[in-house]
Amino acid sequence: MEIPKIIEKKFIEIFHSDPLIFRSPGRVNLIGEHTDYNNGFVLPASIDKAIYFAISSRRDKMCKFFASDMNESFDFSLDNLIYSKKGWPNYLMGVVDQLKKRNYKFSGFNCVFGGDIPIGAGLSSSAAVEAGLAFALNNLFNLGINKLSLVNIAQMAENEFVGVNCGIMDQYVNIFGENGKVLRIDCRSLENEYFPFDYKNISIVLFNSNVSHSLALTEYNQRRKECIAGVNIIKSEYPQIVSLRDVCVDMLKETEKKMEHSVYKRCKYVIEENSRLLNACDALRNHDLKTFGALMYKTHEGLSKEYEVSCKELDYLVELTKDNPKVYGSRMMGGGFGGCTINLIENDAIEDVSKYIIRKYKHKFDLNVNTYVTKISGGTNIISIKENATA
Numbered sequence: 296m297e298i299p300k301i302i303e304k305k306f307i308e309i310f311h312s313d314p315l316i317f318r319s320p321g322r323v324n325l326i327g328e329h330t331d332y333n334n335g336f337v338l339p340a341s342i343d344k345a346i347y348f349a350i351s352s353r354r355d356k357m358c359k360f361f362a363s364d365m366n367e368s369f370d371f372s373l374d375n376l377i378y379s380k381k382g383w384p385n386y387l388m389g390v391v392d393q394l395k396k397r398n399y400k401f402s403g404f405n406c407v408f409g410g411d412i413p414i415g416a417g418l419s420s421s422a423a424v425e426a427g428l429a430f431a432l433n434n435l436f437n438l439g440i441n442k443l444s445l446v447n448i449a450q451m452a453e454n455e456f457v458g459v460n461c462g463i464m465d466q467y468v469n470i471f472g473e474n475g476k477v478l479r480i481d482c483r484s485l486e487n488e489y490f491p492f493d494y495k496n497i498s499i500v501l502f503n504s505n506v507s508h509s510l511a512l513t514e515y516n517q518r519r520k521e522c523i524a525g526v527n528i529i530k531s532e533y534p535q536i537v538s539l540r541d542v543c544v545d546m547l548k549e550t551e552k553k554m555e556h557s558v559y560k561r562c563k564y565v566i567e568e569n570s571r572l573l574n575a576c577d578a579l580r581n582h583d584l585k586t587f588g589a590l591m592y593k594t595h596e597g598l599s600k601e602y603e604v605s606c607k608e609l610d611y612l613v614e615l616t617k618d619n620p621k622v623y624g625s626r627m628m629g630g631g632f633g634g635c636t637i638n639l640i641e642n643d644a645i646e647d648v649s650k651y652i653i654r655k656y657k658h659k660f661d662l663n664v665n666t667y668v669t670k671i672s673g674g675t676n677i678i679s680i681k682e683n684a685t686a
């Protein structure tokens with residue numbers, strides 16, 4: 296049975312009513328890593344792995360959840376949102392918290408959710424939960440919230456309630472993603488541009504390292520601080536700058552001596568990554584995936600050596616693809632310290648490359664690699680509408 300059907304069936308079994316069903320996708324990011332919180336550019340796409348929500352309203356103030364992948368329930372009252380040690384309920388309560396803070400009026404609801412986005416693989420299952428619920432509640436209660444505000448609500452749920460200071464990329468592409476297109480987001484103006492990414496002979500392939508190092512969160516916050524520290528030093532020479540988006544390599548070099556070497560390296564990476572992304576978009580306009588892929592390798596090098604958010608497992612996965620003319624590009628994806636690499640591979644080579652990587656990686660780290668051949672599909676949407684969705 297397909298996942299949305301399973302979710303719907305579970306909902307009817309638990310709550311004895313017909314729900315609305317929503318689909319909320321995971322994401323990949325082609326290029327532009329650790330640039331979103333520096334007011335820069337990113338180039339993500341929503342994919343064919345998703346979380347599905349079955350939901351209907353209640354007459355009281357209770358919010359009742361069943362997480363089908365974990366086989367766990369969690370209930371709370373709209374009047375009593377308390378951080379949960381369980382983990383997953385916070386992504387949901389965070390959204391309700393944001394809606395309340397913005398004075399939206401709504402009742403309690405019943406919800407079953409679950410899907411096939413692997414957790415901890417860097418495919419943004421958390422943003423899918425947050426943005427998916429925000430979208431679903433907006434629809435269920437006719438709240439009239441526009442798309443950009445939904446993005447903001449989902450991001451703030453994570454920043455304020457979950458306590459993770461993520462940028463805007465994941466929630467943005469979840470809501471704005473389109474079938475067969477990558478999305479260039481300008482994280483300063485929040486404007487976007489779609490680029491078709493639909494090639495007959497090339498696929499986006501993810502190799503999941505199956506590691507997620509506990510450093511990830513502290514190091515993420517540390518990188519954000521280092522970037523701000525860099526901006527403050529550059530400001531002493533160039534008071535007009537607001538973020539690394541306004542800085543070019545020459546300006547950075549002039550102030551190099553005033554900053555710690557690690558701060559210099561972080562800033563250099565971000566500045567170069569923004570211009571790499573713009574070049575990558577030019578390559579896309581020319582349908583030149585070889586140039587695009589070469590830029591991905593450069594991004595990995597920067598993330599590994601200058602931004603220092605890679606790890607030996609990810610470096611090895613990238614290394615294994617080099618010198619194979621059928622692999623155009625490969626790099627670690629997302630926050631770092633684990634998760635997946637993203638690769639552009641000719642279709643007829645995917646099986647061989649994947650087998651080779653699985654064998655070598657197992658031999659070196661005694662770990663398995665999962666291969667996901669992804670398709671770019673649409674952003675969060677409603678997939679079935681039934682009447683009488685009130686308990």
Ligand code: GLA
Nearest residue numbers: 328329461462463464629630
């Ligand atoms: C995580 C964050 C994003 C972004 C990436 C790094 O996925 O949620 O906002 O900062 O890391 O590019």
